[in-house]
Amino acid sequence: MNIDFKKGGGLVPAIIQNADTLQVLMLGYMNEEALRATQNSGYITFYSRSRDCLWQKGETSGNTLSLVNITADCDNDTLLVRAHPAGPTCHEGTISCFGSQGAQGLGWLADLTTLIESRKKMDPDKSYTAKLLQGPLTKCAQKVGEEGVETVIAALAQTDAELTSEAADLIYHLMVLLAAKNMTLADIAQELLDRS
Numbered sequence: 135m136n137i138d139f140k141k142g143g144g145l146v147p148a149i150i151q152n153a154d155t156l157q158v159l160m161l162g163y164m165n166e167e168a169l170r171a172t173q174n175s176g177y178i179t180f181y182s183r184s185r186d187c188l189w190q191k192g193e194t195s196g197n198t199l200s201l202v203n204i205t206a207d208c209d210n211d212t213l214l215v216r217a218h219p220a221g222p223t224c225h226e227g228t229i230s231c232f233g234s235q236g237a238q239g240l241g242w243l244a245d246l247t248t249l250i251e252s253r254k255k256m257d258p259d260k261s262y263t264a265k266l267l268q269g270p271l272t273k274c275a276q277k278v279g280e281e282g283v284e285t286v287i288a289a290l291a292q293t294d295a296e297l298t299s300e301a302a303d304l305i306y307h308l309m310v311l312l313a314a315k316n317m318t319l320a321d322i323a324q325e326l327l328d329r330s
Contacts, residue, residue, distance in 0.1 A: 135204070137210050137211070137213070138210045139165060139166055144166075145181060146164055146165075146213055147161055147162075147212050148161070148162050148163060148164045148180065148212075148215050149212065150162065150178060150223070151215065152218070152244075153202040153216040153217060154218070154244035154247075154248075154320075155242065155244040155245060156237070156241045157229070157236070157241055158230060158232055159217070159219060159223040159224075159229070159230045160223050160232075161231070162180035162181075162191070163181050164180055164213065167181070168180055168181045168188050169204075169213075171188060172215075173201070173204070175190070176201050177192070177198050177199065177200060178198070178201060178215060192221075195221070196220065196221065197220055197222055197223065198220045199218070200218040200219075200220065201217055202216040204216075243309075243319055246306075246309065247309060247320075250263055250267075250310055250313045254267050254268070254313070266307075266310050266314070267313060267314055275311060277307040277310070278304070278311050281300065281303045281307045282304055284300045284303065284304075285297070285300040287300075288300040
C-alpha cells in the first residue's frame with residue numbers, strides 16, 4: 135500500500151467500518167506512524183490533530199477497534215479500515231459517531247448472528263433460541279424444513295406480508311441451525327462469492 139500522506143499535509147482520513155455489519159463507525163486521521171502502529175499492534179491508532187500525538191482508540195475507555203483489514207481508495211489518500219469494535223465506538227456511548235442506531239438492512243443480520251450465538255449459554259426454559267441450540271440437531275433441521283414449506287405456501291397462495299413473515303422465520307431458523315453447527319451466514323456468503 136503506497137499511501138499519499140503528502141496531499142493532506144502528512145495525514146489521511148481513515149473511515150472506520152464494522153467488519154461484520156459494514157456500518158460506518160467513525161472517521162479519524164492517520165499519519166504514517168499511526169498507520170504503522172495500527173498494523174503492528176492490530177488495534178486502530180489515530181493521530182490526534184488537537185493533541186498533536188498518537189492515540190489508540192479505546193486506550194482509556196477499553197472500547198478498542200481490532201483491525202481486520204485496511205484498503206486505500208483509488209487516489210491512495212483515504213483509508214477504509216474494517217475493524218471489530220469492543221463496545222461503543224463514539225465517546226458519547228453510541229455504536230457509531232454517526233448516530234445511535236445500529237446496523238441497518240442486511241448488516242443487521244450480523245448483529246442477529248451475535249445475538250443467536252449469545253443464546254447458546256442461556257437457560258433453555260427462558261429462550262426459544264437456547265432451547266433449539268441445546269436440543270437435538272434434528273429439531274433445528276426440522277424447523278428449517280417446516281419454515282421452508284411454509285415460505286413456499288405463502289409465496290404461492292398468500293399475501294406478500296405473509297410471505298415476508300414466513301421468509302423471516304425461515305432465515306431465523308436457518309441462522310440458528312448454522313449456529314448449532316458453529317457456522318454463520320458469512321460462511322454461506324463466502325460460498326456464494328466463491329461460486330461467482
